[in-house]
Amino acid sequence: MDSESRIADLEEVPDDSTLLFTVREGFDEKEVLLVRLNGEVSAWRNYCPHWTDVRLDKGSGAEFRDGELVCTRHGATFLPDSGECTYGPCEGATLEEVDVAVDDDGVYLAGEDYEFDHLGPKSDRDLSSGRIGFSGN
Secondary structure, three states: OOHHHEEEEHHHOOOOOOEEEEEEEOOEEEEEEEEEEOOEEEEEEOOOOOOOOOOOOOOOOOEEEOOEEEOOOOOOEEOOOOOEEEEOOOOOOEOOEOOEEEEOOEEEEOOOOOEEEEEOOOOOOOOOOOOOOOOOO
16 A cells, blocks of 8 residues: 555544545545544545535534434434444435555544545535525625
Protein backbone atom coordinates (compact mmCIF):
# COMPACT_ATOMS: atom_id res chain seq x y z
CA MET A 1 0.00 0.00 0.00
CA ASP A 2 1.33 3.45 -0.82
CA SER A 3 1.27 6.56 1.36
CA GLU A 4 -1.03 8.45 -1.05
CA SER A 5 -3.85 5.97 -0.45
CA ARG A 6 -3.41 5.92 3.36
CA ILE A 7 -6.50 7.26 5.12
CA ALA A 8 -5.65 6.86 8.81
CA ASP A 9 -4.14 4.66 11.48
CA LEU A 10 -6.44 1.79 12.40
CA GLU A 11 -6.55 3.01 16.01
CA GLU A 12 -8.10 6.31 14.79
CA VAL A 13 -11.23 4.50 13.57
CA PRO A 14 -13.62 4.42 16.55
CA ASP A 15 -15.56 1.30 17.55
CA ASP A 16 -18.77 3.17 18.38
CA SER A 17 -18.83 5.91 15.77
CA THR A 18 -17.35 6.71 12.36
CA LEU A 19 -14.33 8.47 10.93
CA LEU A 20 -15.24 10.88 8.14
CA PHE A 21 -12.92 11.49 5.19
CA THR A 22 -13.08 12.95 1.70
CA VAL A 23 -12.05 11.36 -1.58
CA ARG A 24 -11.82 12.70 -5.10
CA GLU A 25 -13.43 11.13 -8.12
CA GLY A 26 -11.99 13.20 -10.93
CA PHE A 27 -12.83 16.79 -9.93
CA ASP A 28 -15.66 15.78 -7.57
CA GLU A 29 -15.25 15.50 -3.81
CA LYS A 30 -17.20 12.78 -2.03
CA GLU A 31 -17.55 12.10 1.69
CA VAL A 32 -16.92 8.61 2.99
CA LEU A 33 -17.19 7.16 6.47
CA LEU A 34 -15.06 4.43 7.99
CA VAL A 35 -16.72 1.96 10.35
CA ARG A 36 -14.95 -0.61 12.53
CA LEU A 37 -16.85 -3.62 13.81
CA ASN A 38 -15.14 -6.52 15.58
CA GLY A 39 -11.79 -5.42 14.18
CA GLU A 40 -13.06 -5.32 10.57
CA VAL A 41 -13.14 -1.98 8.76
CA SER A 42 -15.61 -1.03 6.06
CA ALA A 43 -16.26 2.24 4.25
CA TRP A 44 -19.51 3.71 2.97
CA ARG A 45 -20.42 6.85 1.04
CA ASN A 46 -21.77 9.34 3.54
CA TYR A 47 -25.42 9.66 2.60
CA CYS A 48 -28.77 8.04 3.32
CA PRO A 49 -30.19 6.19 0.27
CA HIS A 50 -33.63 7.66 1.07
CA TRP A 51 -32.47 11.26 0.55
CA THR A 52 -28.95 11.44 -0.83
CA ASP A 53 -28.40 14.98 0.47
CA VAL A 54 -28.80 13.75 4.07
CA ARG A 55 -25.47 12.83 5.66
CA LEU A 56 -25.12 9.99 8.17
CA ASP A 57 -21.99 11.63 9.65
CA LYS A 58 -22.30 15.40 9.86
CA GLY A 59 -18.70 15.85 11.00
CA SER A 60 -18.83 14.54 14.56
CA GLY A 61 -19.42 10.84 13.92
CA ALA A 62 -22.52 8.94 12.86
CA GLU A 63 -24.95 7.73 15.50
CA PHE A 64 -25.10 4.04 16.36
CA ARG A 65 -28.03 2.24 18.00
CA ASP A 66 -27.87 -1.45 18.93
CA GLY A 67 -24.76 -1.84 16.75
CA GLU A 68 -26.32 -0.30 13.63
CA LEU A 69 -25.69 3.03 11.87
CA VAL A 70 -28.63 5.42 12.20
CA CYS A 71 -29.88 8.12 9.87
CA THR A 72 -30.99 10.73 12.39
CA ARG A 73 -33.27 12.39 9.81
CA HIS A 74 -35.41 9.31 9.05
CA GLY A 75 -34.53 6.80 11.77
CA ALA A 76 -33.33 4.33 9.14
CA THR A 77 -30.79 1.79 10.42
CA PHE A 78 -27.94 0.14 8.51
CA LEU A 79 -25.79 -2.89 9.21
CA PRO A 80 -22.22 -1.57 9.53
CA ASP A 81 -20.63 -4.59 7.84
CA SER A 82 -22.91 -4.89 4.78
CA GLY A 83 -24.51 -1.42 4.54
CA GLU A 84 -27.98 -2.98 4.27
CA CYS A 85 -30.86 -0.88 5.54
CA THR A 86 -32.77 -2.97 8.09
CA TYR A 87 -35.43 -0.43 9.05
CA GLY A 88 -36.89 2.81 7.73
CA PRO A 89 -38.06 4.35 4.46
CA CYS A 90 -35.16 2.86 2.50
CA GLU A 91 -35.44 -0.67 3.98
CA GLY A 92 -33.74 -3.17 1.70
CA ALA A 93 -31.48 -0.52 0.08
CA THR A 94 -27.74 -0.67 0.63
CA LEU A 95 -25.19 2.04 1.36
CA GLU A 96 -22.65 2.57 -1.43
CA GLU A 97 -19.42 0.79 -0.48
CA VAL A 98 -15.93 2.22 -0.94
CA ASP A 99 -13.14 -0.36 -1.05
CA VAL A 100 -10.62 -0.10 1.78
CA ALA A 101 -7.93 -2.40 3.16
CA VAL A 102 -6.05 -2.66 6.46
CA ASP A 103 -2.30 -3.15 6.24
CA ASP A 104 0.33 -2.71 9.00
CA ASP A 105 -2.18 -0.96 11.30
CA GLY A 106 -3.14 1.54 8.61
CA VAL A 107 -6.37 1.91 6.63
CA TYR A 108 -5.97 2.50 2.89
CA LEU A 109 -8.17 3.08 -0.13
CA ALA A 110 -8.14 -0.14 -2.13
CA GLY A 111 -9.16 0.30 -5.70
CA GLU A 112 -8.77 2.93 -8.34
CA ASP A 113 -12.19 4.59 -8.24
CA TYR A 114 -11.18 7.28 -5.75
CA GLU A 115 -8.15 9.23 -4.55
CA PHE A 116 -7.77 10.06 -0.85
CA ASP A 117 -8.03 13.83 -0.30
CA HIS A 118 -8.22 14.52 3.45
CA LEU A 119 -9.76 13.55 6.78
CA GLY A 120 -12.98 15.40 7.50
CA PRO A 121 -15.88 16.69 5.40
CA LYS A 122 -15.86 18.04 1.85
CA SER A 123 -14.20 21.44 1.66
CA ASP A 124 -17.37 23.12 0.35
CA ARG A 125 -19.66 21.55 2.97
CA ASP A 126 -20.96 23.90 5.66
CA LEU A 127 -21.91 21.58 8.51
CA SER A 128 -23.27 24.38 10.69
CA SER A 129 -26.58 24.67 8.87
CA GLY A 130 -29.43 22.24 8.31
CA ARG A 131 -30.85 20.95 5.06
CA ILE A 132 -32.71 24.20 4.37
CA GLY A 133 -31.23 27.58 5.23
CA PHE A 134 -33.33 30.38 6.70
CA SER A 135 -30.95 33.32 6.57
CA GLY A 136 -33.71 35.84 5.93
CA ASN A 137 -31.83 37.35 2.96
